[in-house]
Structures are given as C-alpha cells and as structure tokens.
Amino acid sequence: MDETSLVSEPSAIASDPHAAGQPLRRFRFPDGDLGWFTTDHSTCKAIMGDSRFVLHPLRPIGGDDGGFQEVTSGPESVGDLLRIDPPEHTELRRKLTRYFTVRQVEAKRPTIERIVNEQLDAMEAAGPPVDFVHTFALPVASMTLCDLLGVSADVSENFERPSEIISDVLGATFAEKQAAMADFYEFAWSVITEKRARPGDDPLSDLIQSGDLTDDQLKGTTFLLFAAGHHTTATMFAASVFFLLQEPRRWREACAEPPAIDSMVEELLRYLMTTNTNMPRTALEDVEVDGVLVKKGEAVAVVPGRPGGDPAACPHFREFDPARNSRAHLAFGHGRHMCLGQHLARLELQVGLAALMRRFPTLSLAEPPERNAWTPPLGSGYQANAQIGKDPLLVTW
Amino acid sequence: MASRLRIQADREACVGAGMCVLSAAELFDQDERIGRVVVLRECPDAETEDAARQAVALCPSGAIMLVEESGTDDPRSDAADDASGNPEGEFDG
Numbered sequence: 001m002d003e004t005s006l007v008s009e010p011s012a013i014a015s016d017p018h019a020a021g022q023p024l025r026r027f028r029f030p031d032g033d034l035g036w037f038t039t040d041h042s043t044c045k046a047i048m049g050d051s052r053f054v055l056h057p058l059r060p061i062g063g064d065d066g067g068f069q070e071v072t073s074g075p076e077s078v079g080d081l082l083r084i085d086p087p088e089h090t091e092l093r094r095k096l097t098r099y100f101t102v103r104q105v106e107a108k109r110p111t112i113e114r115i116v117n118e119q120l121d122a123m124e125a126a127g128p129p130v131d132f133v134h135t136f137a138l139p140v141a142s143m144t145l146c147d148l149l150g151v152s153a154d155v156s157e158n159f160e161r162p163s164e165i166i167s168d169v170l171g172a173t174f175a176e177k178q179a180a181m182a183d184f185y186e187f188a189w190s191v192i193t194e195k196r197a198r199p200g201d202d203p204l205s206d207l208i209q210s211g212d213l214t215d216d217q218l219k220g221t222t223f224l225l226f227a228a229g230h231h232t233t234a235t236m237f238a239a240s241v242f243f244l245l246q247e248p249r250r251w252r253e254a255c256a257e258p259p260a261i262d263s264m265v266e267e268l269l270r271y272l273m274t275t276n277t278n279m280p281r282t283a284l285e286d287v288e289v290d291g292v293l294v295k296k297g298e299a300v301a302v303v304p305g306r307p308g309g310d311p312a313a314c315p316h317f318r319e320f321d322p323a324r325n326s327r328a329h330l331a332f333g334h335g336r337h338m339c340l341g342q343h344l345a346r347l348e349l350q351v352g353l354a355a356l357m358r359r360f361p362t363l364s365l366a367e368p369p370e371r372n373a374w375t376p377p378l379g380s381g382y383q384a385n386a387q388i389g390k391d392p393l394l395v396t397w
Numbered sequence: 398m399a400s401r402l403r404i405q406a407d408r409e410a411c412v413g414a415g416m417c418v419l420s421a422a423e424l425f426d427q428d429e430r431i432g433r434v435v436v437l438r439e440c441p442d443a444e445t446e447d448a449a450r451q452a453v454a455l456c457p458s459g460a461i462m463l464v465e466e467s468g469t470d471d472p473r474s475d476a477a478d479d480a481s482g483n484p485e486g487e488f489d490g
Contacts, residue, residue: 048457049457049458049459090412093412093413094413094431095431097412097413097414097427097431097432097433098413098429098430098431098432100415100432101413101415101418101427101432102415102418102419102422102427103418103426103427327416327419327420327451328454328455333457334457335457335458336412336457336458338412338414338416338457342414343415343419
C-alpha cells in the first residue's frame with residue numbers, strides 16, 4: 001500500500017470535503033489503527049444506513065478530541081443510544097420513539113410558542129444589545145426540553161453547565177470534564193429518584209416505571225436526553241442567527257418576504273451542519289463500499305461535509321437558498337442512530353426563528369463578525385461540534 | 398394495462414424516525430406505541446408520487462420501498478395483488 005496516499009490529518013480532507021477523488025480515503029486513526037475516512041454525502045449515508053456497520057469499538061477520529069469520547073464512555077453508557085449497538089440499541093430506542101414522533105412533537109407547538117415569546121420579551125427588556133445565546137438560544141432549547149422531560153426549568157443550570165464543560169474541547173481540562181460528568185450523573189440520578197417517587201407523564205417516568213432498565217441504563221439515557229436535547233438546538237439557534245446576520249441582506253430579505261419557514265430551517269441545517277457525532281463505524285464483515293473493500297474490523301470515519309447534501313443532486317450546491325425546500329442532507333445523520341429529537345429541533349427552530357424575525361426585523365450583530373466574541377467553530381467538519389459556550393453573541397436592533 | 402406504484406413498508410426495519418410522515422403525511426403515519434410506520438394509502442397518485450419518492454430516499458433504515466406493478470383497473474385483480482405483504486394493521490410486538 002502506498003503510504004503517501006494515507007491521510008492522517010482529517011482536517012486536510014474535511015477542509016475541502018467535496019474535492020473530486022475517491023469517496024473513501026485510507027486513514028490512520030489517532031490510536032494507530034488503519035481504516036478509512038469519508039466526507040462524501042452518498043458514502044456517509046450508505047455506511048450510516050448499513051446494518052453491517054456498528055459503533056463498537058468507539059475511538060476518536062481526530063487528535064484534538066479533547067477527551068470527549070473517553071469522558072462520555074463509562075458504565076452508564078449502556079443507556080446511551082450513541083454508545084450502543086443492536087440488539088440493546090434497538091430495544092432502548094423503541095422505548096423512546098413514541099415521544100418524538102412528528103405528531104407528538106407537533107403537539108408541543110403551543111408550549112414552544114409560549115417559551116419563545118417569553119424569551120423575546122426577555123430580550124426586549126434586557127437590551128439592546130443582548131447576548132442572544134444566554135437570553136434566547138439556550139433558554140428556549142433548555143425550557144422546551146424541561147417541559148418534554150417533565151422537570152422544572154429551574155434545573156437547567158444542572159445540565160447546561162456540565163454540557164458546556166464537556167463540549168469545551170480545548171478550554172476545559174480532562175479532569176474538569178470528568179468532574180462535570182460526575183455532576184451530570186448526580187443530577188441525572190436526582191431526576192430519576194424524584195420520578196421514581198412521583199412519576200409524571202414523560203419519557204423518563206415511563207422508562208423508570210417499566211422496570212426494564214438498570215440504574216446505569218437510566219442514568220445513561222437521562223444524560224443523553226438532557227445533553228443532546230438542548231445543546232445541539234441552542235447551537236443551531238446561535239449559529240443560524242449569526243449566519244443570517246453576518247450578511248445583513250439575508251435577515252432583511254427573510255423578514256421582508258418571509259420564506260416558508262420549514263424550507264429556511266432545513267436549508268440552515270444543510271448549510272451549517274453544526275453537529276457531528278464523530279463516531280466512526282466499524283465493519284462487522286467485509287463490505288464493499290463505492291468499489292472499495294472495507295474489511296471486517298476496519299473502521300470508517302464518517303464525517304459528512306459542509307454544506308450538506310449531494311453536489312450531484314443538489315443544484316447551486318454552495319448557495320444558501322432558503323426557498324430550496326430540500327431535506328436531502330445529513331444534519332441529523334442517517335440510519336438507526338438518526339437524531340431521535342430531530343422533529344423537536346425542527347419545530348423549535350421554525351417557531352423560534354420565525355418569531356424572532358417578526359419581533360426584531362432590524363436585528364443585527366452588535367459588533368462586526370470578525371470582532372464578535374462568539375463565532376461558531378465551523379472550520380473543518382470533523383472537529384468537535386460547533387458549540388455555544390461561555391462567549392456571548394451580542395445582537396442589537 | 399396501467400402500471401402503478403405500490404408502497405411497501407418493512408415495519409421490522411423501521412426505526413420510527415418519521416421522515417416518511419414529514420415527506421408525505423397523506424401517505425404515512427406513525428403508530429402510537431413505538432412510532433413505527435403505518436401506510437395510510439398504498440398507491441400514491443400523480444400528486445403524491447414525488448412525496449412518496451422522497452419518503453423512500455429519506456427513510457433512515459431503508460424500510461420504505463416503491464414497487465412498480467402493472468395491473469388493470471379491475472378491482473378484483475387488485476384484491477389478488479394484496480398478497481404483497483402490506484403490513485398495515487399488523488401491530489406485532
């Protein structure tokens with residue numbers, strides 16, 4: 001094998017994910033194992049959807065993982081949908097899907113509208129300027145989640161803070177992340193204890209009452225739902241608003257002639273691709289993918305490129321087109337691990353962004369983009385998720 | 398003979414993601430217990446054909462298929478065709 005063709009620096013590929021060439025490239029993982037790397041849309045989709053690929057054994061794909069995978073993998077991970085394979089995964093996910101169907105999520109619309117309006121009022125009261133992250137993005141995502149999971153909004157700090165720390169790839173030390181995870185599980189356990197004593201009508205109470213899950217599984221599930229259920233959506237709110245305000249005409253045009261909001265949100269998801277689980281898929285048997293033989297036991301780093309979608313099937317691929325009306329992207333992944341909360345995320349973004357545009361048609365960045373304290377780290381697609389964190393996103397009107 | 402499309406849904410493969418409902422709410426629903434696909438209408442017409450194809454493309458588990466069948470408009474031959482394993486109404490496990 002020609003060693004010069006071996007890629008070891010994912011950002012070299014991810015920085016130009018749609019360059020012509022083989023969709024599957026030879027790749028040496030940071031742990032030394034030889035495998036593959038792909039940013040090609042069709043290849044990513046095929047592998048994610050192929051039941052001959054599994055998550056185990058999990059490993060980082062980039063050297064600057066910051067210990068995220070390690071710190072979020074422990075005994076409780078038996079309950080974390082993003083850390084298990086069939087049959088356990090299938091069984092656990094089936095217990096949760098009924099809370100996240102299109103219909104169930106749509107029933108949350110009045111609640112989300114109320115939460116959004118409250119935060120718009122809070123923005124008006126506090127500014128201009130205001131920190132969009134902590135006045136809107138985070139609270140809307142967190143309070144929607146608290147409502148779904150049947151906990152008081154007062155407990156938000158108990159999952160927001162540890163989530164921020166474990167996602168702070170370079171800023172938080174490994175020890176700090178470990179402490180944050182311990183805090184997170186302590187919080188999870190307090191929720192479980194409370195719901196055991198006083199069950200509510202929510203997914204966690206349901207799981208507890210079923211008696212089917214061990215305590216570790218309950219902790220793992222609670223962790224995943226709280227972490228993945230707020231952080232990703234808050235990030236999309238902030239990244240979307242930053243993006244739309246970066247070029248003021250985008251915001252102006254959207255406000256003057258509102259596009260179909262579901263199409264706009266879908267295009268923001270496709271264009272920004274803010275979330276990547278960075279979980280490689282390992283072949284259970286020899287599998288041919290795009291003319292390449294992935295041998296049993298080999299892992300493929302699957303990192304959908306940005307913008308998302310298939311350049312061959314997506315006209316004006318690099319253009320942000322809010323009227324595109326296409327869901328053919330991998331912002332929520334594909335296959336059995338496709339985001340459980342995707343419809344909730346969509347609804348929050350649709351309600352939230354539409355209301356924001358109506359309330360603040362003259363919204364703008366308080367500082368020029370290059371001087372903004374917060375910018376989404378959307379550099380290379382393989383890195384830790386674009387994320388909100390300590391830095392404010394100051395907006396004015 | 399008219400050819401037409403028939404939806405086939407593999408309920409075992411279904412992971413309850415609901416992309417089919419998002420793509421074509423007139424053709425698909427999710428059951429209340431575990432969110433599995435329910436086919437509301439087996440045969441998309443000209444208006445819903447695109448939406449049906451979208452559902453096939455976006456289904457994360459490949460559980461939805463569109464099968465092209467040729468048949469007459471005779472309802473009796475439709476009934477015979479119904480041994481296609483339409484899983485509608487099978488709320489197993």
